[in-house]
Amino acid sequence: MTTVVGRLAPSPTGLLHVGNARSLLLAWLAVRHAGGRIHLRVEDLLPDGDVHLPALLADLAWLGLPCDPWQGQAFIRQSERAALYDALLAGLLTRGEVYPCVCTRKDIDLAARAPHAEDKATAYPGTCRGRFGSEAEALAFERQRAAEEGRPALGVALRLVVPDAPVTFTDLLHGPQTVRLPDDSGDIVVRRKDGGVAYMFAVVVDDWAMGVNQVVRGDDLLEVTGQQLAVYAALQRLSASELPAFQGLPSYVHVPLVLGDDGRRLAKRNASLHLGALRETGVPAQRLRAWLVTSLGMSPSEDFASLIDDFAWSRLPRTPVHFGVEQLRQISRTTGGRP
Ligand SMILES: [Zn+2]
Incomplete structure (x- = not known):
């Protein structure tokens, strides 16, 4: 039987809020229930470099979800893996x-203008596919254009050729999915103009390298899963020595997000619902965990062994859950005997 390998992959940008904590707890319980391994990966490839690693680690420690080391390290940081990403991108560039x-x-908006101008997002129309003989040629083009326009030259991005055929996968909660990438996103940016590797690429490389076979995350990422599968397919054709043998695609579970009082997903703006804020206002971690566990359809218990035992995907509510002022008041309320 295959060992389940999961990951907690928080981004240290806006710090963890209650919604992130719920997805992390779910991913953790699912792996522990299956007797598998779960690794911590810090997704700190941020263009603005706004990283709060110590606060993130403090939040995770407070939440109390110990992870398994990976290659002797307590966690891995994407910002330290640029050499691997670059080597793989070079191989993919060589292969076209x-x-x-x-x-x-x-440029993209102009090229895509009409007949679908009012579509939600603009799919990249493939303008540069087959346009340049090399990256150096593209860079020379950009430098000349920048000089003509009297602005500083930017770098060049790298895009992945997406398949014409529909990409299909099955999500445990959302069922069978079909994505037509040429209409949906067009060719995907895998390296930005500033030279930084795109999230979409790094996630797949790391999941592959770490042997992750179960991805549990918020359902805001359901719509980009097809793009990640296109990255998997390209890497499979690469046969790179930098990556271990392909172990198969992960199973995907996209969890409904936690909504705030305004009916919108919890986000950076809900500062009072960040774990750091809860911790500082004296909310006991076990109160938050009890709420989270209940929101996953389980009975609250401080006994982690019985929680792990009780876990079942079938109990998980299929609809978004709500966390607002009232829920915050409930978990903040002091218990009898305490001031
Ligand atoms: Zn282009």
Whole structure:
């Protein structure tokens, strides 16, 4: 039987809120229930470099979800893995799976204008596919254009050629999914113009390298899963020595998010619902865990062994759950005998 391998992959940008904590707890319980391993990966590839690693680690420690080391490390940081990402991108470039792109946002909007101008997001129309013989040629083009326009030259992005055929997968909660990437996203940015590796690429490389076979995360990422599967497919054709043998695609579970009083997903703006804020206002971690466990359809218990035992996907509510002022008041309320 295959060992279940999961990961907790928080981004240290906006710090963890109650909604993030719920997804992390779910991913953790699912792996522990299956007797598998779960690794911690810090997704700190942020263009603005706004990283709060100590606060993130403090939040995780407070929440109390110990992870398994990976290759002797307590956790891995994407910001330390640039050499691996770059080597794989170089291989994909050689194979023509990725290509340099000099388009600006404005170029893409203009090229895509009509007949679907009012569509929600603009799929990249493939302007630079087959346009340049090399990255150096694309860079020379960008430098010349920048000089003509009297602005500083930018770098060139790299885009992955997406398949014409529909990408299909099955999500445990959302069922069978079909995505037509040429209409949905177009060719995907895998390296930004500033040279930084795109989230979409790094996630797949790391899941593959870590042997992750079960991905549990918020359902805001359901719509980009097809793009990640396109990255998997390109990497499979690469046969790179940098990656271990392919173990198969992960199973996907996209969890309904936690909504605030305004009916919107909890986010950075809900500062009072960040774990750090709860901790500082004296909310006991076990109170938060009890609420989270209940929201996952289980009976609250401080006994982690019985929680792990009780876990079942079938108990998980299929609809978003709500956490607002009233729920905050409930978990903040002091118990009898305490001031
Ligand atoms: Zn382009």
